Amino acid sequence: SGSAAGSHDVPSSRRPSRRLVVALDDAAAAADPVHRSAASASRRAALATIALASAATAGARAPYPARALVDDANARRVFEQSRRSVVGLADYTPGGANGGYAPRGTGVVWAAVQQQPGDDDDVGVGYVVTNYHVIAPDHLPGRNDDGGIKGSAPAGPALRVAVADAKTGDPVWYDAVVVGTQRASDVAVLRVRLADKTRAGDASAALAPVKMGTSGDLRVGQTCYAVGAGDAGLAAGGASSASSSSSASSASFRQLATMSAGVVSGLHRSVPTKNATTVRGAIQTDAKVPETAAGGALLDSSGRLIGLTVTPYGKGQAGVGFAVAVDDLMQVVPSLITLRQIS
Numbered sequence: 001s002g003s004a005a006g007s008h009d010v011p012s013s014r015r016p017s018r019r020l021v022v023a024l025d026d027a028a029a030a031a032d033p034v035h036r037s038a039a040s041a042s043r044r045a046a047l048a049t050i051a052l053a054s055a056a057t058a059g060a061r062a063p064y065p066a067r068a069l070v071d072d073a074n075a076r077r078v079f080e081q082s083r084r085s086v087v088g089l090a091d092y093t094p095g096g097a098n099g100g101y102a103p104r105g106t107g108v109v110w111a112a113v114q115q116q117p118g119d120d121d122d123v124g125v126g127y128v129v130t131n132y133h134v135i136a137p138d139h140l141p142g143r144n145d146d147g148g149i150k151g152s153a154p155a156g157p158a159l160r161v162a163v164a165d166a167k168t169g170d171p172v173w174y175d176a177v178v179v180g181t182q183r184a185s186d187v188a189v190l191r192v193r194l195a196d197k198t199r200a201g202d203a204s205a206a207l208a209p210v211k212m213g214t215s216g217d218l219r220v221g222q223t224c225y226a227v228g229a230g231d232a233g234l235a236a237g238g239a240s241s242a243s244s245s246s247s248a249s250s251a252s253f254r255q256l257a258t259m260s261a262g263v264v265s266g267l268h269r270s271v272p273t274k275n276a277t278t279v280r281g282a283i284q285t286d287a288k289v290p291e292t293a294a295g296g297a298l299l300d301s302s303g304r305l306i307g308l309t310v311t312p313y314g315k316g317q318a319g320v321g322f323a324v325a326v327d328d329l330m331q332v333v334p335s336l337i338t339l340r341q342i343s
Contacts, residue, residue, distance in 0.1 A: 071223075071301075078225055078303040079259045084164050085109045085210035086297050087128060088171070088229035088255030089135070091157035103255055105134035106229040106296040107161060107190065108308060110333060112207040125174070126207040128161055128190040129333055130295030131310055132181050133274040135159065135188050139178050141342055161192050162229075162255055166204040171255070172196070174207075180336025182343055185324055186273045186310050189336045210297055213304030215283060215325035222264045223301045224285050226309055226321060228293020230258040255292075262287030262321075271322045272313040282322045283307045289321035298323040 089104040096102070107130035139159045159178070162171035174192035181188040192207070199205040266284030273279055283298060289309045298307035307323025335341065 074301060075225065075259065075261055078299055078301070079227065079257070081303045082210060082225075082227050082297060082299055083257040084166060084208040086227045086229065086257055087164075088162040089130060089176070089295070090160050090162060090255070091138070092160045092173075093157045096157075101160070102157070103229070103292070104159070105130060105292065105294050106309075107134075108295070108297045108305065109163070109207050109209045110189070111209050111337075125194055126192050126209075127179075127333075127337055128176065128192055129308060129329065130188050130190065131308070132183050132186045132188045133311075134295045135178055135190070136181075136183075136275070139176075140181070141178055159190070160195065161190065163205070163207060164257065166206075166208075168204075172199065172205040178342075179340050180333075180342065182332050182336065182341070183275050184277045184279075184343070185328065185332055186275055186277065186279055187308065187324060187329065187332055187336070189333055211302075211304045212330075213300050213302070213306045213326060215306050215327045218264050218267060218283065218300075218306060220264055220267060224262060224264050224287055224306065225299045225301075225303075226260045226262070226285065226287040226289050226293060226296060226323075227299060228258055228289070228296030228309065229255040230292060258293065260288040265320075269322065271310065273310065274313050276313075279310060279322070279324055281325055281328060282310070283325055285321045285323065286319045287321055288319075289323075 085108060087107045087109060089107050090101040091104055093100045093102075107128040110127045110129045112126040138156060159176040161174040161176045163174060164170070165172050173195040175195050176190040176192045179189055179191045194200060194205065196205075262285050264283060265286050268280075269282045269284045271279045271282045283306065285298065287298070289296070289311060291311050293309055294311045296309045297305055298309050300306050305326050307325050308329055309321065309323045312322060
């Protein structure tokens with residue numbers, strides 16, 4: 001009964017065959033010719049036990065496929081729910097390669113504003129939150145060739161935001177302007193406006209604000225997901241020529257959303273940023289946060305925003321990611337939108 005219990009714990013592919021047990025027994029008997037004819041049942045049982053233990057040890061060391069540690073059905077649901085709320089940022093140069101777009105990072109749709117006919121340029125169609133270091137220094141207000149007048153448009157490539165079309169997944173481009181920053185927290189707020197006016201009122205091109213959560217009640221060990229914009233690439237159709245329209249250019253370039261899963265592995269952490277500042281009260285996670293996902297969303301298991309992902313100064317460590325807590329964002333972002341502070 002002991003051997004039967006042991007075999008129950010060993011995968012069938014790892015169980016010793018009867019041939020192996022017999023061979024071991026014969027080898028032992030050959031080494032002891034005086035008692036060769038007296039190979040007892042107890043010796044056979046002992047050899048079988050040794051063989052089973054050896055197989056079990058080998059099985060423990062074998063590289064079995066990793067068991068799923070993530071609820072994949074829920075992960076897919078969260079991804080589908082949030083993928084349009086996480087957007088890709090890009091520099092835009094008309095006539096440039098890849099439709100004129102060069103990837104810059106990730107952002108999160110904070111709010112959508114209903115635009116009315118006759119609204120001036122001071123009213124956008126929505127706001128996107130990202131990291132300060134993602135847009136600095138090229139897109140900070142006042143960085144231009146005309147003496148750095150505060151509030152004037154930056155020189156060089158324009159900043160645009162790609163929102164996934166709800167039907168096709170192709171990028172819908174929004175023009176973006178930085179309206180507020182807080183360097184100490186590595187946070188920047190963009191006001192965005194639909195670039196292709198012909199799609200105004202098109203629900204599939206509309207902004208999809210992220211669902212808000214809270215970070216004050218987080219516990220270490222909770223499941224979380226980091227969603228960001230992946231590596232940029234060309235879609236079918238290749239690069240556009242300089243004479244291509246805005247919609248044609250956008251069809252040639254896309255940043256696909258990515259997701260990594262993990263747990264909240266620490267709270268109230270201090271993180272050195274790429275801005276030579278330190279973010280206080282940050283969330284730590286083992287979900288992977290590459291630089292392309294900086295400024296992306298850290299979500300709870302219900303798909304609610306609990307943090308804005310941030311990449312620390314230096315190379316970082318494998319299995320360690322960080323995010324600015326959403327409760328802190330709620331204190332910073334509204335004032336940046338209202339007061340348009342650049343700090």
